Amino acid sequence: MEGSIVIAAKLIGAGLAMIGAIGAGAGIGIVTSGAVQAMGRNPDATGTIQTNMILGIAFAEAVAIYCLVVALLILFVVG
Amino acid sequence: MLEHKTTKRFGWHRWVVLALLIGMGVVAGMYPANSPHIQLPAENVSGPYFNVLGQDFYLTNTIIAMLAADVLLLLMAFAVRIATRKPDALPKGIAGAVEALLEGLYNLTQSTAGKWAKAIFPYFATITLMVLVWNWMELIPGVDSLGKFDHHHIPEGVHCEEIHIFGLENVIGVGGEAECAKGVIPFVRVASTDLNFTLALAVIAVVMVQVMGVRALGLSYFTKFFNVKTLFSVPIFGVIDFAVGLLELVGEFAKILSFSFRLFGNIFAGSVLLFVIGSLLPYAQSGFLMLEFFVGLIQAIVFGMLAMTFMAQATISHHAEEHGEEHH
């Protein structure tokens, strides 16, 4: 009985940890939107913009990855 | 362009795809996929072989994947070496593709790092190629799914039905209860899903960033972290600058974590996604394989490019940059 409560708490905690992915999702969307607009305005700079866009996406995504890692830690490591 | 061919777009291929889909359904019905056991550390396939500093060394499935990736990369390198041995030869086939890829990477390096491109490029290219091969190994059928069965991982009282191929100990599927999936130890698990390896790559990248900085700027590179130049001459801002330098030092360690967990998290999450989708909706897995293809490519490029960018930034004098900015 106690174990199942712990399992349930772990699952809920992992789910809650992934809430942080919201920010990363919004961030990636903003980055891509800006990059696409920039590319539309200045198609010659597409290469540079793409490089920086991928870098920006990677940084934004890192937050989601931290969330994922925390969720994984909660699910598989803790307890 | 010149003439518009009006051939059929699909032809007989559609029937092949349809037959494969039906076959997939039949096989999935015959051998229902179990949700596999998800575990962060790599599984030990065999061992322990020897003991180093009190730690048993097992042959883990990620090491097998890493060695397989090494073999692939070395074969590729050998092909390129043969192709480029003749002085005026134009590389064809694999060598041509590698040459085109490396040309693109080198141009990218040169546009970012300038005169340090030659020093930075080998690390950048090696990291990118290595991570790319690692990530794409995930897409090979049998990776993460073909494994051996170990009774030790099965809880007491659970009866498992093993499916053997070629009469060996090898198991391609496990019948019975869900707990039985814990007993499957895949032979090959993608190296990116082992934190040891991503952490090693991250440490190498960050250490090489410092090495590049020292090579470019000498010991004055470390004033970036221990900013004592203005500590005593400027009353308050000197202290602030010193603290900022210390924060940069912390940032370098954050870079290690960020590098390693980004790659690990993306690819591990991709693997878990493929497990879950494979057990819930076997039909949909091909679509997610395509997604993983892109994720693997992007993560390889991101890892390499971030390392390259950090190295390029380290070669630029911190203070010169600041003064340059003040000028503007």
Added chain:
Amino acid sequence: MEALGINLGYFFVQVFNFFILLTVLHAWVYKPILTLLETRREKIAQGLEDARVAAEARANAEADAQKIMADANARAAEVAREANARAEEATKDVRAAAEADAKKIREQAAVDAAAAKDGVLAEVRKDIPALVIAAAQKLVGESLDEKRQRTLIDEFFSGIKGGKVEVAAAGGDATVTSALPLTDGEKDTVKKSLKGEVTFKVDPRILGGLVVRVGDKVVDGSVAGKLDSMRQNLK
């Protein structure tokens, strides 16, 4: 750390693995390919340089050609202008000469024409009286019928009567020639107005009228005599 699977041994395995790969790839892949790229870049740069030099040379050649063309054009224009001037001059000369010639010719022609005309006129003048006379003779001959003859003779005699013809003053024998034989009345009239013996002759060549000869004086009232005086006038 243990739960994450981080293990120093595997970590170092990966580090060594990375540097092995790095070394091998550096020797077998990066160095040859970078050399290849470098040579290719140099070749391309060389090609571009060659192309640039060639383009420059071509541009120079084009400029030279243009200059030459411009010079040639200028010279041609000069030559043409000179030629035009010379031609105009020559034309003027030629025209003047031609005009002079033409004038001369014209004058000559005028002279010749005048001479010819004169000649012709002389010729014609020589012939005209004869022609006129012939024509007149013919006309007269045709028109001088008897009645007309009589009228002419009457006119003559009326002239004599009126004192216009002064033949009577002279004495001597008279000869009266007529184209037709005179009537008796007429003969009487003549005899009355003349003194002396009168001889009557008939000569059709006088065409009409009378010719009266008294001594050495002649009163020519004949048509032929009038025509003869007209011929003298025409000459």
